[in-house]
Amino acid sequence: MVNNPINNKFSQEDEQPNLKIVSNEAKKTVYQTQNLDLWYGDTHALKGIQLDINENEVTAIIGPSGCGKSTYLKTLNRMVELVPSVRTTGEILYRERNILDKEYAVEELRTKVGMVFQKPNPFPKSIYDNIAYGPRIHGIKNRRILDEIVEKSLRGAAIWDEVKDRLHENAYGLSGGQQQRICIARCLAIEPDVILMDEPTSALDPISTLKVEELVQELKKNYSIIIVTHNMQQAARISDKTAFFLNGEVIEYAATDKIFSNPSDKRTEDYVSGRFG
Amino acid sequence: MVNNPINNKFSQEDEQPNLKIVSNEAKKTVYQTQNLDLWYGDTHALKGIQLDINENEVTAIIGPSGCGKSTYLKTLNRMVELVPSVRTTGEILYRERNILDKEYAVEELRTKVGMVFQKPNPFPKSIYDNIAYGPRIHGIKNRRILDEIVEKSLRGAAIWDEVKDRLHENAYGLSGGQQQRICIARCLAIEPDVILMDEPTSALDPISTLKVEELVQELKKNYSIIIVTHNMQQAARISDKTAFFLNGEVIEYAATDKIFSNPSDKRTEDYVSGRFG
Amino acid sequence: GNDEKSNSSSNSSSSSAESNASASDHEKLEGKLSGDGSSTVAPIMEAIVEEYSAEQPKVQVSVGVSGTGGGFEKFINGETDFSDASRPIKDEEAAKLKEKGIDYTEMKIAYDGLSIVVNKENTWLKDATVKELKEIWIESGKDKKWSDINSKWPNEKIVYYSPGTESGTYDYFVNDILEGKDIVKSATLSEDDNVLVKGVESDKNAIGYFGFAYYIANKDKLSVVKVDGVEPTHDTIKSGEYTPLSRPLFVYVKNEAVKSNPVMYNFMKYAIDNAGDLAESVGYVRSPDEDYSEDLTKLEALK
Amino acid sequence: MPKLLFITALVSVLATVGIVFTLIFETVEFFRRVPFIDYIFGTEWMPFSGTNPTYGILPLIVGTLKVTAIAMAVAVPLGLAAAIYLSEYASESVRKVIKPILEVLAGVPTIVYGFFALTFVTPLLQEIIPGLKIFNALSPGIVVGIMILPTIASLSEDAMSSVPKSMREGALALGSTKLEVALKIVVPAALSGILASAVLGISRAIGETMIVSLAGGATPKFDGQVTDSIQTMTAYIVQVSTGDAGYGTTIYYSIYAVGFTLFIFTLLMNLIAGFISKRFREEY
Amino acid sequence: MNYLHEDRVKKRMASRLIKNKLLKSFFLGATLLSLVVLAILMYRMISQGHAYLNWDFLTNFSSRFPQNAGIKAALIGSLWLLAVVAPVSLLFGVGAAVYLEEYAKKSKLTTFIQMNISNLAGVPSIVFGLLGLTIFVRMLSLGKSVLAAGFTMSLLILPVIIVASQEAIRAVPKDLREASYGMGATKWQTIVKIVLPSAIPGILTGGILALSRAIGETAPLVVLGIPVIIHFLPEGLLSEFTALPMQIFDWAKRPQEEFQYVAAAGILVLMIVLVIMNSVAIIIRNKFSKRY
Numbered sequence A, B: 001m002v003n004n005p006i007n008n009k010f011s012q013e014d015e016q017p018n019l020k021i022v023s024n025e026a027k028k029t030v031y032q033t034q035n036l037d038l039w040y041g042d043t044h045a046l047k048g049i050q051l052d053i054n055e056n057e058v059t060a061i062i063g064p065s066g067c068g069k070s071t072y073l074k075t076l077n078r079m080v081e082l083v084p085s086v087r088t089t090g091e092i093l094y095r096e097r098n099i100l101d102k103e104y105a106v107e108e109l110r111t112k113v114g115m116v117f118q119k120p121n122p123f124p125k126s127i128y129d130n131i132a133y134g135p136r137i138h139g140i141k142n143r144r145i146l147d148e149i150v151e152k153s154l155r156g157a158a159i160w161d162e163v164k165d166r167l168h169e170n171a172y173g174l175s176g177g178q179q180q181r182i183c184i185a186r187c188l189a190i191e192p193d194v195i196l197m198d199e200p201t202s203a204l205d206p207i208s209t210l211k212v213e214e215l216v217q218e219l220k221k222n223y224s225i226i227i228v229t230h231n232m233q234q235a236a237r238i239s240d241k242t243a244f245f246l247n248g249e250v251i252e253y254a255a256t257d258k259i260f261s262n263p264s265d266k267r268t269e270d271y272v273s274g275r276f277g
Numbered sequence C: 001g002n003d004e005k006s007n008s009s010s011n012s013s014s015s016s017a018e019s020n021a022s023a024s025d026h027e028k029l030e031g032k033l034s035g036d037g038s039s040t041v042a043p044i045m046e047a048i049v050e051e052y053s054a055e056q057p058k059v060q061v062s063v064g065v066s067g068t069g070g071g072f073e074k075f076i077n078g079e080t081d082f083s084d085a086s087r088p089i090k091d092e093e094a095a096k097l098k099e100k101g102i103d104y105t106e107m108k109i110a111y112d113g114l115s116i117v118v119n120k121e122n123t124w125l126k127d128a129t130v131k132e133l134k135e136i137w138i139e140s141g142k143d144k145k146w147s148d149i150n151s152k153w154p155n156e157k158i159v160y161y162s163p164g165t166e167s168g169t170y171d172y173f174v175n176d177i178l179e180g181k182d183i184v185k186s187a188t189l190s191e192d193d194n195v196l197v198k199g200v201e202s203d204k205n206a207i208g209y210f211g212f213a214y215y216i217a218n219k220d221k222l223s224v225v226k227v228d229g230v231e232p233t234h235d236t237i238k239s240g241e242y243t244p245l246s247r248p249l250f251v252y253v254k255n256e257a258v259k260s261n262p263v264m265y266n267f268m269k270y271a272i273d274n275a276g277d278l279a280e281s282v283g284y285v286r287s288p289d290e291d292y293s294e295d296l297t298k299l300e301a302l303k
Numbered sequence D: 001m002p003k004l005l006f007i008t009a010l011v012s013v014l015a016t017v018g019i020v021f022t023l024i025f026e027t028v029e030f031f032r033r034v035p036f037i038d039y040i041f042g043t044e045w046m047p048f049s050g051t052n053p054t055y056g057i058l059p060l061i062v063g064t065l066k067v068t069a070i071a072m073a074v075a076v077p078l079g080l081a082a083a084i085y086l087s088e089y090a091s092e093s094v095r096k097v098i099k100p101i102l103e104v105l106a107g108v109p110t111i112v113y114g115f116f117a118l119t120f121v122t123p124l125l126q127e128i129i130p131g132l133k134i135f136n137a138l139s140p141g142i143v144v145g146i147m148i149l150p151t152i153a154s155l156s157e158d159a160m161s162s163v164p165k166s167m168r169e170g171a172l173a174l175g176s177t178k179l180e181v182a183l184k185i186v187v188p189a190a191l192s193g194i195l196a197s198a199v200l201g202i203s204r205a206i207g208e209t210m211i212v213s214l215a216g217g218a219t220p221k222f223d224g225q226v227t228d229s230i231q232t233m234t235a236y237i238v239q240v241s242t243g244d245a246g247y248g249t250t251i252y253y254s255i256y257a258v259g260f261t262l263f264i265f266t267l268l269m270n271l272i273a274g275f276i277s278k279r280f281r282e283e284y
Numbered sequence E: 001m002n003y004l005h006e007d008r009v010k011k012r013m014a015s016r017l018i019k020n021k022l023l024k025s026f027f028l029g030a031t032l033l034s035l036v037v038l039a040i041l042m043y044r045m046i047s048q049g050h051a052y053l054n055w056d057f058l059t060n061f062s063s064r065f066p067q068n069a070g071i072k073a074a075l076i077g078s079l080w081l082l083a084v085v086a087p088v089s090l091l092f093g094v095g096a097a098v099y100l101e102e103y104a105k106k107s108k109l110t111t112f113i114q115m116n117i118s119n120l121a122g123v124p125s126i127v128f129g130l131l132g133l134t135i136f137v138r139m140l141s142l143g144k145s146v147l148a149a150g151f152t153m154s155l156l157i158l159p160v161i162i163v164a165s166q167e168a169i170r171a172v173p174k175d176l177r178e179a180s181y182g183m184g185a186t187k188w189q190t191i192v193k194i195v196l197p198s199a200i201p202g203i204l205t206g207g208i209l210a211l212s213r214a215i216g217e218t219a220p221l222v223v224l225g226i227p228v229i230i231h232f233l234p235e236g237l238l239s240e241f242t243a244l245p246m247q248i249f250d251w252a253k254r255p256q257e258e259f260q261y262v263a264a265a266g267i268l269v270l271m272i273v274l275v276i277m278n279s280v281a282i283i284i285r286n287k288f289s290k291r292y
């Protein structure tokens, strides 16, 4: 079913865009998805997904509304399980361990795999408490250590300067774009390995969007990032590889440049040229 | 404030796309917007809008999220008044009468100016009752006449064949695309002069989108259509003229071809080439 | 007066100032007591508790007003130390108490005159014989008009108000006037005596009956009916002239409580010593002095 | 933790079990003394009769239904009208003022309403209706209606407010007046919620106690009069509780039988409410 | 073909607009009616009761003399009652709501519990009185104590609190839970740190409204046989006590007309207590409502 699942690390490197700095060694994969099928009750939302995701890269997932982008993303940290009717088959190996295995403690997984959502969703608490939330639930109580984590995370999310003087104000007082960066900082505070982002800029204005995009580029040095977006230009701008989903299937997965300039599949071409969606 | 409000009917005709059938006589305007300013409380959402809209054409309004597209559209049938804090200055002449005048009964205006929304919003009634709703409130009770109107409207919205055998089933049983065409049919049933559409396909799948787009092309023979869309390709495909909004201002208004191939304003160019939004 | 029996703490006055003064002579007691029962007796009991608690502020006396029968129900269940009653205990109730092993003693604490009342605008019924009363109140299987009783009276339906069927007052009326026969079905029966006052007050064709105290409190709103020529007053009730509608009011005491709870003895003694005055202060009639001395003897015997 | 929480959730089940348990033993005892058929079909309720007590529940049920019917006749139209005003016409600031006042009204203790019915509404009605007795079904019925009006208004308003805005916009965009939107779109769409609020109102009217005890009288009657004294099931229980049902008498057991009947009624209302929300649920 | 002729539409427009206006006034009138009733009610109580409402009224026990009668025992008794009902009903109510919203699987048992709760909400208060009399007063031998009445009232308002808490918990945006889970928080951590803090305004508003119902309920107390002649304050949970509505009921039954006014004064006190409780609820709601 899957059309062109180009998972080969070497072929992919040949197609890396020239403008991006490409490390010459073969990238390691963080996630390997094998034969993943997912149902919401009777709705077959993901169909035979095969997808390997590389370390320290930005992987974009694009596709029309309802094609399963969010569902796939949420499967990677098992958030999808919050829907009671969900059923999955197949495997997702994260760092060689199958996360769909019930033995795998979700709390552990989600500590390693952070997530940023479409709508900024800070907690109704102070900025400080938002960032400190993760470390605290993992048992860190020492105020000095927390202070340090908060500062580091806010700096990491490029928002320290904007909020450092009002760490104890409610996060709801911030603008949408700032809130989204707070959410990213919150996610950094648990020192994840992978960051999942579901349309993180779709609720933001152009300038905030730009800031978040720059941040993503910065973060990929230390984290592996998987980002869902409906904005094809955004995918083209910031990602290294792009997967095109349609009706729950991966139609094409390749270096971003290839997807946008020379897709193998007619449907990909139709989509990226804006003929639907 | 307004940057390049190209309202000149003649210059515009020169720039009509070659592929479209262009009538040679000068088009009449249905709407003339003059110095329109609008505030939501303290938010200045529309700033000095100048815009003339032609009869029997499709006029597209594009722009990034929050730029005021929907607000402007909703001002044209005064739906914007549903927000209690709204304040407007300036004039909108519809067929030479100022609709912002409190004397103008909104109910009358809205009978002439139909509207189709982003998310299909049929009433929780049968398909038949959905379509017959408008005629009924205008006092048509005769069953035979109603039957006729329902059929005609459904045919007009290109959905008669799909639903003719289940007119008395609940409209919620239909797919999103069908529901959207039901909403269009419902709007046709009151025999409007103008049809406003706010991102009418953004919640639809590709095939339904195509159907609605075809329908719009068909409808413009009898109606003047103003359509808001975030899909630039869609604007390019179906509209005669396009207005580009940014931060509540009209940045550029011209024949669609010009906007997409040779915009006068740098910001328009940035936007249509996908550099933000 | 009843002064022969009085000691320092129980003089005839019901004024709290004097009670307080005498309280200082007393050892302060602590403890709990609870009672329940007749709504007829309630005003007297309230007066007693009010005065007693000024004297012995650390003694906690609580009294419910569940009616004579409701009081006995709790008394039988062992929930209360004493029970107020507007009629003597019934055989069934006594049997139940025996079954449960609860010994009790009956104390008479005052008299009540049951008053028959009619609307102020009622011009025809000023005086009634017991026989007429029976005729008016008995269930005959059909609606009754005043003219059915006496052809000179108006040709209008009689409207009845009676205390709740299980109240001591009702019992007494049914026993003594109706000789155990059924009361008219159409009567409004209410435990709330005020409701009866309101009812009679608002309807020209109404008749009702209830405790003397309620009549006294609403004298100006209602007319009282003489029974066999005798009007209920303090004197006629106390002297026994107002028959058959004057009746004694009781407190039933649990013997065990008097024996084991010094507070109970103290309270009851106070109650008996002051019952006559306090009863009069709330519109009832004091018992003959012999009754109180007899009560006191009984109480001492229980100690 | 989930186990502990589960136990807290079980408390409500235990309460129901407790109620059934409490009622059933005494009720069974009652039916040992009074034939079930006589109880359920009897048209005469005269438990206090010394010679021939009768226990036919119908007069009490009729009394209850009279009050309920009058209450609903007051509460449904007015409550619905208020709900429509609040959800469709009132501005946010008006709603902000009126809703709390409605809540206060809903929170007025029933004893206060009872006092009000007896000392204000009844005399007022007597001016208008000459033959009206001091105790009657009309006055408590109206006051019970006033008491449940806020509940009906507030629940119906919730149901109407949850009709999606898009539905209203759709109708307004077709040139409807607000009235047309309210009556033709919103009310039908919110019908299940509205009906459920009415059923809840009925069930509260049936169970209402103090108002009918104070203002309804204590004369069980099997007829259609509303100007005369009546007695409801609840008022009977109060009458016996404040009076003196000798422990172990048939009267004592009868309050449990009446309580059980009341319980059955509420159960019935609940089933109806459940059925209504299933049957009339509009999907949107 | 044209069905909606312009002049036809225009002609009908006028009458449609008038109808709209007329019914709007009717709807407004119905809304204002409840305000009018409240005003009359308050006016009546104030005009009848104000003369008796003074400091002595609050600090005296009841008396056989109307001018000496006070509400101390009932007021303090009601506060004691509240002190039992509030923790008990909130603990069990919120616990049950958390269980049903966060833990319960969709099962027959869950549906049954939920149905049972909504059914219990409709059971007349007087029936709860019968329950309390049998179980708490007699079976558990708590007597006519604060505790027995408190448990009875707690059960009475439990369904209301459960439903209000469930709604408040449900209203916590899914976003926030997801954010918390997304960071590796356990369910319990998410409930305690995110869900409950956000739901607290809703829970408290619903809770306070339910508690004010418990304060005003008379029928169950009547059935429990709560005493009214009482000249002491409760000293503990097992003390006997009386409560505001009971005292008012008793005064309303007294033979002397003056006691009607004393009863009205008692009603004023009760209403003031309720208004205070309601205001607290409103303040809480307004203060926290704009959080997300």
Ligand SMILES: Nc1ncnc2c1ncn2[C@@H]1O[C@H](COP(=O)(O)OP(=O)(O)OP(=O)(O)O)[C@@H](O)[C@H]1O
Binding pocket: A040, A043, A045, A063, A064, A065, A066, A067, A068, A069, A070, A071, A072, A083, A230
């Ligand atoms: N909770 C759910 N229960 C049932 N079906 C669901 C649920 N969530 C999503 N679906 C269905 O699964 C499919 C994929 O949904 P998903 O949200 O992953 O799409 P998406 O690509 O993220 O779309 P969008 O761009 O609109 O966010 C859709 O058909 C959707 O209707």
Ligand SMILES: Nc1ncnc2c1ncn2[C@@H]1O[C@H](COP(=O)(O)OP(=O)(O)OP(=O)(O)O)[C@@H](O)[C@H]1O
Binding pocket: B040, B041, B043, B045, B063, B064, B065, B066, B067, B068, B069, B070, B071, B072, B083, B230
């Ligand atoms: N009801 C409202 N109250 C206050 N501000 C509003 C309201 N609706 C819109 N706005 C503000 O007005 C501006 C224009 O909003 P509008 O909805 O017209 O944008 P849009 O171009 O349609 O965006 P989108 O593509 O997201 O639909 C925005 O800044 C928005 O925040």
Ligand SMILES: [Mg+2]
Binding pocket: A069, A070, A071, A198
């Ligand atoms: Mg999505």
Ligand SMILES: [Mg+2]
Binding pocket: B069, B070, B071
């Ligand atoms: Mg918009």
Ligand SMILES: O=P([O-])([O-])[O-]
Binding pocket: C037, C038, C039, C040, C041, C066, C067, C068, C069, C085, C086, C163, C166, C167, C168, C169, C170, D244
């Ligand atoms: O309350 P009673 O005195 O009438 O029994």
